Amino acid sequence: MTRAAPERHDDILAAAGRRFAQSGYRGTSLQDIAADVGCSKAAVLYHFADKKAILAELVARPIDQLRELDERIAATSSPAEAQRVAAEGYVDLAVQFRRETAFLRGEFPGLFQQPPFSHLQHIPDRLVRAFAGHSDRPAARVSALVILAGIAETCGEFIDLPEAELRPALLALVRRALEPVN
Template identity: 35%
Template sequence: MATTTPARERTRREIEQQAMTLFVSRGYDATSLQDIATAAGCSKATVLYHFNGKPAVLAAVLEPSRIALNKLVTEAAGLPAAEAQEFTLTRFIDLAVEFRGLINVLQDLLPTIEQYPEFTELITDGIRMTELLAGGTDDQLEADLAKFAINGLLGECRHPGERTDAELHTLCDTALRRILRLTP
């Protein structure tokens, strides 16, 4: 017997998909709840029934990337420092390429992201990923190099149409390894 998706779930999914498209094309700040509702073919009240505001919509849109980042840092945490650093570098590049459209949205939100409780786990995992990329050391230079590498990678991923996924992956892998002084 075929199963059908309940209408509420379909509506929520449509809101998330349309919000992602609008956030990527217009930016978070330039997209209103009414814009999302119109694109999803529903009312603003329907959007607010499913989400308690625009930050909650964005949190839902970012949920797959948040889960992937959490999985990355959880898996890396059980590895020796050098292996964890290599694993983190490789998986972070994979995630950045996979979610490159959302990086631009996230980058625009970074200056104020701590104001939103919806993103606490994402922030915590981002900090942990930085520590892993630094090789698990307390050396401030290594920590700063890891931050620099992450910001450079995120900056490059803000331009989704300029490189193919393969080109972006190669560029990010080469750049991060050079900055972090790691061999391929």
């Protein structure tokens, strides 16, 4: 029954990703993950320090790229350019990390307000402001949040749709929805 460590590690990560996407972090038990992998709950906790560590590793890469996008947005020189960079960057990110993004967004309010995720809380702010065209008008902020939340929550439902179809569809929608706000 023994299995090489790296494979087991990745198996657990993959199983947790599927479960989290379907039932949320709180709605998934270590027992569920272990059952999917085909090992005991204790084996899961041999490869990961605790349940939060699984989540942390699962969202590490999308979070890193979100932070990188944040810096690219900060480096722009006009609201229009910021919006373009934000739109294309976020769509790419959401498509690339379809499964993670969906539950990452869903768990954000409740889970990412406490350690060890607290420092990530401010990152989406610049994204929202860029989408809103640096406008403080409620209408612009509503539009930005609807699009952002919609992309995040929707992408998980299109796991099987090839990127070649999903990405342009999202980009076209974002451009149509946001351009008149400028």
